[in-house]
Amino acid sequence: xxxxxxxxxxxxxxxxxxxxxxxxxxxxxxxxxxxxxxxxxxxxxxxxxxxxxxxxxxxxxxxxxxxxxxxxxxxxxxxxxxxxxxxxxxxxxxxxxxxxxxxxxxxxxxxxxxxxxxxxxxxxxxxxxxxxxxxxxxxxxxxxxxxxxxxxxxxxxxxxxxxxxxxxxxxxxxxxxxxxxxxxxxxxxxxxxxxxxxxxxxxxxxxxxxxxxxxxxxxxxxxxxxxxxxxxxxxxxxxxxxxxxxxxxxxxxxxxxxxxxxxxxxxxxxxxxxxxxxxxxxxxxxxxxxxxxxxxxxxxxxxxxxxxxxxxxxxxxxxxxxxxxxxxxxxxxxxxxxxxxxxxxxxxxxxxxxxxxxxxxxxxxxxxxxxxxxxxxxxxxxxxxxxxxxxxxxxxxxxxxxxxxxxxxxxxxxxxxxxxxxxxxxx
Amino acid sequence: xxxxxxxxxxxxxxxxxxxxxxxxxxxxxxxxxxxxxxxxxxxxxxxxxxxxxxxxxxxxxxxxxxxxxxxxxxxxxxxxxxxxxxxxxxxxxxxxxxxxxxxxxxxxxxxxxxxxxxxxxxxxxxxxxxxxxxxxxxxxxxxxxxxxxxxxxxxxxxxxxxxxxxxxxxxxxxxxxxxxxxxxxxxxxxxxxxxxxxxxxxxxxxxxxxxxxxxxxxxxxxxxxxxxxxxxxxxxxxxxxxxxxxxxxxxxxxxxxxxxxxxxxxxxxxxxxxxxxxxxxxxxxxxxxxxxxxxxxxxxxxxxxxxxxxxxxxxxxxxxxxxxxxxxxxxxxxxxxxxxxxxxxxxxxxxxxxxxxxxxxxxxxxxxxxxxxxxxxxxxxxxxxxxxxxxxxxxxxxxxxxxxxxxxxxxxxxxxxxxxxxxxxxx
Numbered sequence: 001x002x003x004x005x006x007x008x009x010x011x012x013x014x015x016x017x018x019x020x021x022x023x024x025x026x027x028x029x030x031x032x033x034x035x036x037x038x039x040x041x042x043x044x045x046x047x048x049x050x051x052x053x054x055x056x057x058x059x060x061x062x063x064x065x066x067x068x069x070x071x072x073x074x075x076x077x078x079x080x081x082x083x084x085x086x087x088x089x090x091x092x093x094x095x096x097x098x099x100x101x102x103x104x105x106x107x108x109x110x111x112x113x114x115x116x117x118x119x120x121x122x123x124x125x126x127x128x129x130x131x132x133x134x135x136x137x138x139x140x141x142x143x144x145x146x147x148x149x150x151x152x153x154x155x156x157x158x159x160x161x162x163x164x165x166x167x168x169x170x171x172x173x174x175x176x177x178x179x180x181x182x183x184x185x186x187x188x189x190x191x192x193x194x195x196x197x198x199x200x201x202x203x204x205x206x207x208x209x210x211x212x213x214x215x216x217x218x219x220x221x222x223x224x225x226x227x228x229x230x231x232x233x234x235x236x237x238x239x240x241x242x243x244x245x246x247x248x249x250x251x252x253x254x255x256x257x258x259x260x261x262x263x264x265x266x267x268x269x270x271x272x273x274x275x276x277x278x279x280x281x282x283x284x285x286x287x288x289x290x291x292x293x294x295x296x297x298x299x300x301x302x303x304x305x306x307x308x309x310x311x312x313x314x315x316x317x318x319x320x321x322x323x324x325x326x327x328x329x330x331x332x333x334x335x336x337x338x339x340x341x342x343x344x345x346x347x348x349x350x351x352x353x354x355x356x357x358x359x360x361x362x363x364x365x366x367x368x369x370x371x372x373x374x375x376x377x378x379x380x381x382x383x384x385x386x387x388x389x390x391x392x393x394x395x396x397x398x399x400x401x402x403x404x405x406x407x408x409x410x411x412x413x414x415x416x417x418x419x420x421x422x423x424x425x426x427x
Numbered sequence: 428x429x430x431x432x433x434x435x436x437x438x439x440x441x442x443x444x445x446x447x448x449x450x451x452x453x454x455x456x457x458x459x460x461x462x463x464x465x466x467x468x469x470x471x472x473x474x475x476x477x478x479x480x481x482x483x484x485x486x487x488x489x490x491x492x493x494x495x496x497x498x499x500x501x502x503x504x505x506x507x508x509x510x511x512x513x514x515x516x517x518x519x520x521x522x523x524x525x526x527x528x529x530x531x532x533x534x535x536x537x538x539x540x541x542x543x544x545x546x547x548x549x550x551x552x553x554x555x556x557x558x559x560x561x562x563x564x565x566x567x568x569x570x571x572x573x574x575x576x577x578x579x580x581x582x583x584x585x586x587x588x589x590x591x592x593x594x595x596x597x598x599x600x601x602x603x604x605x606x607x608x609x610x611x612x613x614x615x616x617x618x619x620x621x622x623x624x625x626x627x628x629x630x631x632x633x634x635x636x637x638x639x640x641x642x643x644x645x646x647x648x649x650x651x652x653x654x655x656x657x658x659x660x661x662x663x664x665x666x667x668x669x670x671x672x673x674x675x676x677x678x679x680x681x682x683x684x685x686x687x688x689x690x691x692x693x694x695x696x697x698x699x700x701x702x703x704x705x706x707x708x709x710x711x712x713x714x715x716x717x718x719x720x721x722x723x724x725x726x727x728x729x730x731x732x733x734x735x736x737x738x739x740x741x742x743x744x745x746x747x748x749x750x751x752x753x754x755x756x757x758x759x760x761x762x763x764x765x766x767x768x769x770x771x772x773x774x775x776x777x778x779x780x781x782x783x784x785x786x787x788x789x790x791x792x793x794x795x796x797x798x799x800x801x802x803x804x805x806x807x808x809x810x811x812x813x814x815x816x817x818x819x820x821x822x823x824x825x826x827x828x829x830x831x832x833x834x835x836x837x838x839x840x841x842x843x844x845x846x847x848x849x850x851x852x853x854x
Contacts, residue, residue: 013463015453016641019446022468026442036440037475039468041449048464182441193498193538214438215497217585223443261443285719285740291726292712292719295740299718302794302829310746312739313712313722319737319780323750353746367729397533401558402729404585 001175003034004060006052008068008077009155010043021066021153021160027261028164033178033227034062044068050080057084057148062172067155069134075116078137081150082121085141089119095135098128127167132159138171149175178227181234183242184214185222186267187253188415192220198249209241217404218411221264222250255418269297272414275421276307276357283417284355285311286324286345288336288362289379293410309353314345320362324348336362337374339391342382350384357385357420359413365402379409383420390425392416428602430461431487433479435495435504436582437470448493448580448587454688455591460605460654461489471495473503480507484575489599494582496561498540505564508577509548512568516546522562525555554594559586565598576602605654608661610669611641612649613694614680615842619647625676636668644831645838648691649677682845696724699841702848703734703784710844711782712738713751713772715763715789716806720837736782741772747789751775763789764801766818769809777811784812784847786840792829806836810847817852819843 005025011017022039029036038059042052049068056063068077082089095118103110117134120126127136137152151168153160187195192215196203199222203211209226222245226237246254256271258264276283285294291313298308314320317331326336326344334340345360363379370376377396382389394412396405419425432452438444449466456463465486469479476495483490495504509516522545530537544561547553554563564579578595580587614622619642623630626649630638636653649672653664673681683698685691703710712721718740725735741747744758753763753771761767772787790806797803804823809816821839823832846852 012450013453013466014457015450015455018450023439023442023445026440028442030441037470037472038479039440041466043464045464052465191535191538193540196498197538197540212437214443215583217583264443284746287719287722289726290723291731291735292714292722292738292740293726295714295719295742296717296723296833299716299720299742299792299833300830304718305742308718308742310740310742310750311719312750313719313737315722315726315732315735315737319711322781323737323739323779352750354749365726395534397558401585401589403727404558406723406726 001034001062002060003029003036003062003064004056005029005036005039006056006063006065007039007041007155008044008049008065009041012041012067013043020157021155024157024161025064025066025164028169029064029172030180032169032173033176033180034172044076046076046080049076050083053080053084057143057150061147062149062151062175064151064153064168066153066160069117069136069152069154075119077152078119078121081139081152085121085139085143085148085150087121087123087139087141090122092118092120092126095120095126095128098135099133102129102133125171127153127163127171129154129159129163130166131162132156134159136163136167138168178229179231179234180225180227181231181238182223182225182259183238184258184264184267185224185242185245185254186256186258186264187220187222187250188255190220190250190253191215195220195222195250195253199245202245202248206241209237211241211245218268218408255415266301268411268414268418269301272418273298273301273304273307275418279421281307281356281421282309282354283307284309284349284353284358285413286349286358286360286382287311287313288315288320288345289365290361290406290409290413291315293406294359294361294413297410297414309355311358312349312352320345323352325351335374337364337378337380338362339380339382339393342380343384343389343391346382346384347389357383357417359383359417361409361413363405363409365405365409367402377405379405379412381413381416383416383425385420390416390420428461428489429487430456430463430489430491431483432456432463432466433483433490433492434466434468434582435471435476435492436468439468439494440470447584448582451584451588452491452493452591455596456489456491456599458607458609459596459600460603460607461599471503473507476503477507477510480511484511484570484577488573489576489578489602491578491580491595493580493587496544496563496579496581498538498544498560502543502546504579505546505548508566508579512548512566512570512575512577514548514550514566514568517549519545519547519553522547522553522555525562526560529556529560552598554580554590554598556581556586556590557593558589559583561586563590563594565595605656606658606661607652607654608658608665609650609652609686610665611685611691611694612651612669612672612681613683613685613691614647614649614677615682617647617677617680622647622649622677622680626672629672629675633668636664638668638672645695645835682842693724693728695838695841695845696728699845700725700728700731700734702845706848708734708783708848709736709781710734711736711776711780711785712840713776713785713787713809714738714740715742715747715772716792717788717833717836717840718742720833721786721788721840724837724841736780738785739776739779747772751779762801764791764805764807765789766807766809766820769807770811770816770818773809773811774816784810784844786810786844788836788840790832790836792832792836794829804832806832806839808840808843810843810852812847817843817847
């Protein structure tokens, strides 16, 4: 089954909002085993919307539309889809009762224009909307001798996402025989092209699962994706391929595995939290150029308070000295961006918070503040444990912007703590 | 000029990443005065990519492609576009030198597959990439008797966005006769529908500039957009309309104005920094549930070290007590999520760092940790100055996710400091 997403909304074309519906539905339909080759966005224009609906239904089995369903949209989406399927619009009394009940629930009067939402294509499955007023729809019919399916959902993510889960997903699941499962292998200390040159033979020879590298800002991932009749079978295929990858030269660069977007995005910090939890150890931070970004990243993870006690943001030299106890002469002689300062910061954070392990960062995020000896992108790291303190200096590309240097610094600081905990670094 | 965005990437079709490039470029091209009717996403499949390129070039004057340019993509995007324009690929020595220089700068060896990035369509303008390796391209040519334009940019937002600004934007600007200018009026303490009901007559009667409300997560903005032959003329039109809006009941809710996406996104924090700088005052933080997000947001702004000295992340009660001096009995009796604790945290941060003003937050970000008395979303704030300490409690919607509650807490904490500095709050 080929599935295509068609998002309707002029605000998307103007860039006023980011299309998160598209990513959400894409992820969900991929997990249902549908293939996806196109995603399209059009505005609230009847003619172009009709063209887009017809094109999508001509090349895909299932078209999922989001947006263009509210009381002020003149129902252009519903009518375009009904016409494509050659279906009449009928007034649905059950939808009317549902919308009236919604307005009673939120205690607001229902305006007349809401009644336009009660017109639905004949024979459609109505997805009642518990999160707003515009109902969703599931439509099935013959087009050009083939059975085609359309799903219509409201655009606001707070309605689209729960309605997809509750209504559209079960309606669609009956159409798919397969399940798709992806496993991400997260690499540290190797670039995309080096990883790819090692894995190219496997990438070319593997069809199920497929193997593909994916470079993000701070790391490279290898994505292993399998299609099978059951989730267990797909997982087993991915497991076997991942084990094969672990036998290559890429293997020792794998620091963790994830199988969903939240964990993938937070792979460094969840790995750090896992290593701390496993050892019953607590963690603290001393941040200068990141100004709290490391702490905030740890706080992104629910339950981080098991292992994260807190930290000190020492943006100025004065705070480095008075709160973290960095010696005045260190700041006067070698300066704040030095391994000596990083060491004193990490030790100070450990002493102040009582944590078992503390990391520190002090660097030049730019755009100003660089010198020939310490250009923008120079960052000194420290990691202090009861065994001692390790320091190192990294030079991130000075042409990177401030935000990127700070994000790279954050990932590197956490990875330094992971390597320390795993015993990969001499303290 | 009609402009269309075509994003290339299987990871977009799978929903692994959200398409922020599309929104960014849509906003930028709208500001250049281009019209936009379609956005499309396709995967790394040569045949479907060719079809999509040809369709886009048939219906639009300018096609902007993102993604599909890395060393591992087999250059399918470049070749598809070159073929559509009927142009040969040539090896560009200047690009080779630029990529070699990039690898020297980051201190990694260049692998052979990077050389594939040096092949460019004949006559193309090469946009050298200071943020990565894959160069971007500007291509101009006749297709079916009409002059068409294509721009190719790498997919990663950290490369796509600065390359658009530095290279593609000036290349595209010469194609437009008009200039579009937008002024954002940032509101605090009023919802979207209330703002809209006040401004509706103006929204309906204004054609140039247009007036539109835009609800973001933490605030409502009124966007005033003018089209004119010169930037000065467009700015003057927006200024007059903004002054008119300031005369309405919305006027007193405007806390700042911005005219570009970076400032708009950071309006709260830049307003805070401006208020501090104007008074020659310094700022510190004491963060529990935000875990460093307030400090990190201040650190996002270059030059924040003028006014931001640092802060304490007190994630556990122990750190609240030992570093910030929150009384043990406060934590034992009313608990960490209390205005008493928030007051002691803000005062402790001020004392420890020596800052003139300190804000504190302590709350329940969820998903766990809520109780009937203090449900998820309950956050206590404190703001301490030499004049005394103000506290208040906010209840963010418990249905919000953890990340959103923390972001709302961050914006509210900074706004509390702004209101204190402006004298809008009794301490």
